[in-house]
């Protein structure tokens with residue numbers, strides 16, 4: 001299925017006039033956001049750790065030349081940049097292409113190896129299950145999937161050591177728990193929360209005055225991290241970087257969720273939230 005960008009109109013509205021601005025697209029994916037930023041006159045530096053997107057990124061580079069730079073690495077690499085940017089945009093989670101290719105192991109709807117890696121590097125989900133203790137596995141199922149009876153299920157998964165998506169799916173007794181179990185493993189295999197936290201920590205230093213950080217989230221765990229981080233940046237008391245009596249360094253952009261029409265035409269938008277902040281000094 002073609003990847004349809006989620007909340008792109010809201011992101012463009014939040015960014016305002018981007019002509020001649022330089023934007024970091026932290027999650028290139030199918031390039032829907034990058035293409036819109038470039039089309040509106042911006043320069044784009046894009047990250048993605050999935051090697052499968054490189055061909056699309058190369059095509060965009062051929063079209064837009066030096067206005068588009070692609071960095072094939074995790075977006076926590078933002079911390080290693082030295083320039084200051086006008087906007088940093090995250091469209092989190094996985095793309096339709098990643099879900100649709102059964103061989104990548106993200107989906108319980110197709111049978112494939114239990115892989116789930118966004119990059120082609122590191123431990124697969126099957127390796128992860130083998131290496132983690134029952135307690136660690138249970139903790140991940142609870143924390144990232146809100147799975148009930150996580151201890152018993154973790155024991156069952158450890159004992160069975162599933163190697164394919166269907167083997168894992170068939171171990172989960174309650175069909176309602178299948179999607180949360182897959183989500184929890186995917187988050188752990190890709191260290192998604194660690195990546196997000198490290199990248200957000202780097203954002204304030206990489207934005208100029210008036211610079212914006214916009215995040216589109218897809219589940220409550222990543223949304224909570226973004227919400228709490230933005231709240232800390234926009235609230236003077238309790239933020240150690242802000243001297244007492246000073247105004248907060250950032251102001252909040254109104255949170256947006258998709259319209260019923262967007263959800264109807266793109267079910268992936270179902271649980272999306274767009275949150276943003278503007279750097280005020």
Ligand SMILES: C[S@@+](CC[C@H](N)C(=O)[O-])C[C@H]1O[C@@H](n2cnc3c(N)ncnc32)[C@H](O)[C@@H]1O
Pocket residue numbers: 003004005006026027028029030031032033034047048049050053073074075076091092093094095118195196
């Ligand atoms: C929802 S898709 C982005 C779609 C994109 N906005 C578009 O319009 O086509 C998320 C993408 O972010 C990438 N991604 C997720 N976490 C990442 C990370 N920590 N570092 C780099 N890329 C990441 C995934 O590989 C995936 O391609």
